[in-house]
Amino acid sequence: MTVRAPRRSRVVAPWVRTRLRSAPGAAAALAVLVAVTAFLAAALPLAVDRYGDAGLRRALEVAGPGRTTVQLYTTQADFTLPQREREAELRQDAVRDPYARILASAGRSLPLDPDQSAHGVRTTRRLQVRDPWLARPDGLPPQFHLVAQNGLADHSRLRAGRLPKAPHDTTAATTAVEAAVSTETARELDIEVGSVLHVPGVERAPLAVRVTGIVEPRAPREAYWSTTPVLRSPSLANVPGDPQRSVFWVAALLLPPDAAPAMLGTAGSPERYWMLAPEVSTLHGHDLPRLTSAVASLEAGPLLQRARAAASPAVESDTALDEVFAEYTGLRSAIGPLVAVAAFGTATVAAVVLLMAGGLAADRRRTELALLRARGASLRGLAGRLLAETAVVAVPAAALGLAAARLTVPGPRLPYAVAAAGATALLACVALPSRAVTAHRAAGVHAARDDLASARPSRRRTVAELTLLTLAVGAIVALRTRGTSNGQQASGDHLVSLAPVLVGMVAALVLVRLYPLPLRGLARPAGRLRGVVGPLSLARAGRTSASAVLPLLALLTALTTAAFGGSVLTGVADARDRAAVLAVGADARVEGLRALPSGLAEQVRSAPGVQDVTAVSVASYAHPSDGRLTVPVAGVDPAGYAALARHTDIGAFDPGELKASGAEALPALASPEVADRYGTRPFPVRLDDGGYITVRIVGVRERTPALVGQEFLVVDRSGLPGGSARPTALLVTGDHPDAGALREAAGGTARVQLRSEQFARYVDSPLQSGAERVYTAAVAAGTGYAVLALLLTLLRAAPERAALLARLRTMGLTRAQGRRLLVLESLPQALLAAVGGTVTAWAAIRLLAPGIDLTTVAVSASTSPAGRAVLRTDPVSLLVPALAVVALTVGIAAAQAWWTGRRGSVRELRAGDAR
Structure with missing residues (x-):
């Protein structure tokens, strides 16, 4: 009788499949998180390329073929x-044959x-x-x-x-x-x-x-x-x-x-x-260096030499295409660092959330992994199994996010999107294994109690924190020094973009170190209180681990980025509005080349949205003194014009100093240039219609509503002779004047300008509007990730809190006391994040303000009627996100206490003991 050897048993349920089936909800949540993050990461470079290409094409269209054709x-x-030879050179063959060779040689570097x-x-x-x-x-x-x-x-x-x-x-x-x-x-x-x-x-x-x-x-x-x-x-x-x-x-x-x-x-x-x-x-913004080099070669380089070899040694080149490229480069260089600030901030918060998700999974399975280590599992084998388990979920999810980004935002440079999605998948894959290996380096079942208020950080953590702190502070000091000395950052310098992240890192490390100090100081006095909620909530607030740096860093970075972004967008809007006001001089302007009809002022005043109308007589080419130079002169009604100047905040003055008093010389307001040239002595001025007035400068203003420029005179209109006093412009104030009604009233005899239309005209490049949309989306995404980080932090402590409330209810704790306990327990950390985020955002804005010029972003020009637009702190952007963090934390804690109160205590006790 033959005895067969027993067959080797096969593993029926492999590790990966078993773990995914045991926790399908966690796997699905990780897949959604990775897919959304990969989508955002891949869409960013595609969106930047897309609005960059659109901006370049718009710049070429605005410049026109006269400037862009070589x-x-x-x-x-x-x-x-x-x-006969001169005639032969002008015949069709002598022109057509070199053209074919020139077109072929230039097309390789400059698409034609x-x-x-x-x-x-x-x-x-x-x-x-x-x-x-x-x-x-x-x-x-x-x-x-x-x-x-x-x-x-x-x-x-x-x-x-x-x-x-x-x-x-x-x-x-x-x-x-x-x-x-x-x-x-x-x-x-x-x-x-x-x-x-x-x-x-x-x-x-x-x-x-x-x-x-x-x-x-x-x-x-x-x-x-x-x-x-x-x-x-x-x-x-x-x-x-x-x-x-x-x-x-x-x-x-x-x-x-x-x-x-x-x-x-x-x-x-x-x-x-x-x-x-x-x-x-076919032109792309990222190809600008190659395109600029090709144009330079056509102007005076190898391509021009090829053209001379093909046609004649006397061939010359003429184009302004290089100037158009330079203007576009200046606009893109000004916008790029601002967009990168939001991109780096959002990327940091997203990376922290992925790490926190891995840490949450490792904490949830702490007992399981500790048991495996106690039974002899190696760190390498444990990390490999966890890596494979996570990769099965993260890699397909990242591929799905990449595909969605590709379909949503088509772009020419797919490798950058693939790299961004791949980095997301890699980070998601290594988060859980790295956290597990760090927590289970030594085999053991019981973990030491985490108590930040009484624990002393290890030397290794201290050295790591000091190293990061030194690097961050050094980078910030270098940035600050360069920013104040040069006045602006070099193009492509990512130090500007990393500044909010660096400031957030410094603040997170410092706040986590300082956070235990007030808890230790309040622990002993709180113990003498008669109630149980206050001392217990204070004790619970200190029960957190050193991993609190990650959620705090996420919150601080998100708050800083949101506040910085809000300040940038507010500053851009304010700069555009100010430039529009200075360009128009009021909320609307009705202006003619000659004197306006007598009844036009009343018709304009009756138009919808109009509150007041100020008539102005403008002599554009008045000749003071010797008549060699011209100065615009505006004749105004002092009272109405002073009210207009106060309304627009342009050169406000006291109407009494401009009122004509019957003296020989009319009092006048002047620009600094005119005041320096003519002083305070009376001098004659010949107006456009040949009439004469004598003026004496009594005040100096940088700007005035009626006139735009570096030189002007403003006098009382009642002192002008005859026809010179007839109004040539009407300055309109009001809430949203009706453009159609104003143009209908003007009837084609005058040009109508609106402040709102001028405001919209400043956004004339897709590079501006696209950058603003990307910036807004990045800030919104960073805010969402910050909320998710806060939820993960609270979710991590939710089982322990539920079990604690169940035990305390068996000891007589009421539901109201339970709600107060959870709220008071969460409040110190929420206040820490809110106050720290506000201070961090303020510091980042103050740090970057000297090196950031919003003028180009706001009005698409290096010069603006309003001057240089600088970055300033926006109180709403500083306070609203911080208060939202506190409100969200308190609301989640109260909701958790309410939900726990509806469930049975025995069930919660069993759940807490099981964990």
Whole structure:
């Protein structure tokens, strides 16, 4: 009989599956936390790239093709060359072949738009055409550019006639060519199909240009037409040095490319040119260094040398694209550190919450893990099992969050989002194993009692805290020194962004060390009290471990970030509002080039939302004293204008000092520049209409509502002569004046400006609005994580509190006393976090204020009518989050006491004993 050896038994329930099935709620909660955190972490770089790209494209659109297109050109200045060679250089093949090579070489480093790029030949001098039937605004004949640009048929619609043609053998001696004009040119200069324009020649008869077609641009604002706007729209130009400021038309005649050699017979000095229009839709903000380098290479570098090799050694380059990139870089450099403050703060709070979640799981399973260690489990094996158990939940959740971020916020740089989501998953995976290994280094079943009020921190913890404290203080000192010496931080310096986190770290370490001191001081006097709630709550408040640094750091960082963010957003709004008030001078402004109709003031006063109207007479070009310099003069009603100045807080003054008293000289308010120039002596002023007044400066103000600028005079309107006293502007005050009603009242005779419209106009870049949205979202997310950290802290102590209340109720403690006990127990820590967060936020704002300029963020310009906008503390942003922490803590404690009171004491005792 054969005896078979027993088969080796297989493990039916592996560790990971068993643990997940035993606590599905905890696994689901961890998955949700990791998924949300990974989503936010991955969405941040995608959102930053998205609004950065949109801001760059908006900057290029606002600048226009005239500034963003790179123009390469070569003049035909060498008249020693034979005529045949000069004609050959202007023929279509000589322009088209270099264009293909230039486009190919530049496109590798600077994405170009072949559809909007162009090449051709144009005259560099305007040619006066004296045909009498052409429009002459001031009796002056118009002047024309001759342009032979490729692709006219592809970029226009034919409205009349046909497109021009030219034979291939056109030369400088050709006497007649065909041309087209744009619809605007035809309308303004009275040109029709069949019209013949005679362009003066050089040592020959005029060149007859017959208009065979009128074309309408398909995309008039694109680079093909707008790099040289005269192609589509004629413009009026002034005669240089003419005191009458006479004007004449300047337009373009669109010749076919084969007709370019005929330009040599005129005095237009023709040149070949190649317009390289960037592909705006493919440009990205993060590629700005490479794009800037490519533009510099086209201006004076290898790419320009390639263009010269392809076309001619005389090729030159002209563009303002590098200036547009520099303006965008300045705006992004000012906004970036502010957004990074919220990003670093939120990331710190989120990391702390993930660590706290791991610590909560380790505390929940402390008995289980201690038993495993007592039975011989190694730290490596225990950490590996816990890592695998967490990774099964965290990695898929992080992938889900990454996918959601990718779908919600499309962006070009996916690796950054993947790295952020991966970092989230890694932190979530290592939180539980690291906490478990730290807590169970030595095998044992019973843990020592945690009592912060009586415990003495270990030397290892003291050394670690001192090291972190030294590093944080050193970084803060370096930041403060650099900020006060330079006035602003270097671009990309993350020390500014880390400052709130560093301040929060210092505050957390200091507060945790100082927290036991008042508890120890109050423990003995509280023991003599007759009631049980006070001494017991004070004793319970000290029953916390050294891990209280993490929740306190989360709360302090969140409060600091929220207060900092609120102060930034409030400061930006205040700066915009102040700039809008200074630009308009009131809540609304109705202004005309000449005197306003007599009844307009009453019509404006009756418009909805209008409270008061102040009439002002403005002479923009008054000449004081010798008449060599001009100074704007505003004639006002002293009482009404003084009320307006107080309302707007712009140059407030006493109306009595401006009132005309019948003296020879009118009292005047002046800007500092004007006051320094003319002093306090009386001096004459010649007004715009030729009238004279004599003024004497009696007050100096930096600004005044009626006039914007560094120089002005303000006098009593009743002292102005005749027509000079008629109002030219109405300054309106009121709550939300109706723009439609004001414009209807003005009736087209005056321009209407509103303070609210000017306020909205300052946010003209997606870089600003996108950064504000990201900042607000980051602050909101940080606040949510802070609330979650607070909940995790209270949840960790919830079982012990429930068991304590159950035991105390068996000893006669009432439900009301139980509620007071939990509230008083939670109150010291909540007050610590609230007060510490408020002080920390105030310190961080004071620390960063000298190095942060909100002007660029507020008005998208380095200069503002309101001057430099600095960061200031916002009391609401400081106090509201701190009070919310106290209210939330007290509310949770009261809710827990109420819920525990509804449950049976025996059940709570069993639950507490089991734990």
